[in-house]
Amino acid sequence: MVLNIITEDFENFYDIQDDLGSGQFAVVKRVRELNTGHEFAAKFVRKKKCVAGRRGLKREEILREADILSELAPHRNIITLHDIFENKHEIILVLELVGGGELFHYIAEKDTLSEEEAAKFILQILEGVHHMHEKNIVHLDLKPENVMLLEKNKTQIKIIDFGISRKLQPNEPTKETFGTPEFVAPEVIAFEPVTLATDMWSIGVITYILLSGASPFLGNTNQETFNNITQVDYRFDEEFFANTSDLAKDFIQQLFVKNPRQRATVVDCLNHPWIKPRRRKDEEE
Numbered sequence: 001m002v003l004n005i006i007t008e009d010f011e012n013f014y015d016i017q018d019d020l021g022s023g024q025f026a027v028v029k030r031v032r033e034l035n036t037g038h039e040f041a042a043k044f045v046r047k048k049k050c051v052a053g054r055r056g057l058k059r060e061e062i063l064r065e066a067d068i069l070s071e072l073a074p075h076r077n078i079i080t081l082h083d084i085f086e087n088k089h090e091i092i093l094v095l096e097l098v099g100g101g102e103l104f105h106y107i108a109e110k111d112t113l114s115e116e117e118a119a120k121f122i123l124q125i126l127e128g129v130h131h132m133h134e135k136n137i138v139h140l141d142l143k144p145e146n147v148m149l150l151e152k153n154k155t156q157i158k159i160i161d162f163g164i165s166r167k168l169q170p171n172e173p174t175k176e177t178f179g180t181p182e183f184v185a186p187e188v189i190a191f192e193p194v195t196l197a198t199d200m201w202s203i204g205v206i207t208y209i210l211l212s213g214a215s216p217f218l219g220n221t222n223q224e225t226f227n228n229i230t231q232v233d234y235r236f237d238e239e240f241f242a243n244t245s246d247l248a249k250d251f252i253q254q255l256f257v258k259n260p261r262q263r264a265t266v267v268d269c270l271n272h273p274w275i276k277p278r279r280r281k282d283e284e285e
């Protein structure tokens with residue numbers, strides 16, 4: 001994918017406004033494009049100063065996210081990349097702005113969702129992930145914090161943060177990435193190759209949380225969490241799942257399968273009876 005990287009001064013084209021959030025090597029700011037007045041989210045990512053440097057990311061790692069976002073655009077449930085800037089110290093990804101906040105906060109405010117509402121969110125995540133997986137792209141960090149609502153109190157979602165996503169190459173096992181402990185699949189903990197199925201495990205965790213407000217494998221420490229995941233040690237506590245349908249529990253159970261080759265694929269999930277009746281006719285294949 002050929003990227004058009006602009007090396008002129010970012011502030012000749014955009015007015016920087018408020019901070020939206022920050023991570024280890026990146027900060028996301030709201031910006032306004034000078035010649036259109038349109039607002040965007042700009043992700044400023046610090047570049048490593050030298051090979052041995054501990055701060056910042058390698059240039060090719062940052063551009064990998066831009067490459068993948070460019071290949072995936074456009075899709076209604078995946079964030080769109082608008083511009084890329086580079087200067088001596090950082091790379092700036094200018095992205096479609098979403099104003100509805102993280103799904104994580106939406107759940108926190110509501111504690112749990114109805115099955116109908118949860119399934120609507122999961123269907124959209126599946127449609128975005130289906131688009132990725134058709135291109136052999138795996139996200140590797142799917143979690144409620146990386147699913148954002150397009151607008152407040154509207155249910156359309158966008159998947160963000162492709163910072164550790166990968167385009168899988170046949171016969172080239174990918175092992176080196178690690179997502180967020182609570183959401184990672186057993187193969188990630190075992191440092192075995194990641195595949196498209198790795199995302200499907202995370203979708204199971206997200207579904208479990210949307211329906212119950214509880215996290216299926218979370219322990220008091222990361223090691224406890226890893227042990228629970230490796231042993232696929234979870235349960236549908238009556239306290240949280242008394243009113244959850246068997247179909248919804250079956251959907252989750254088909255994703256919490258240790259062997260990635262036996263885990264439900266994104267197409268299996270889109271055709272699962274808990275999801276399929278909620279799809280629009282034009283989306284069925």
Ligand SMILES: COc1cc(-c2ccc3ncc(-c4cccc([C@@H](O)NCCN(C)C)c4)n3n2)ccc1O
Nearest residue numbers: 020021022028041095096097098145160161162163
């Ligand atoms: C943080 O990394 C990305 C953020 C975005 C993105 C795109 C549009 C957009 N509109 C609003 C926001 C936003 C608003 C508040 C916080 C954040 C971000 O810092 N936190 C997101 C989740 N976090 C766990 C990475 C991002 N975003 N973030 C896209 C790709 C990324 O790799």
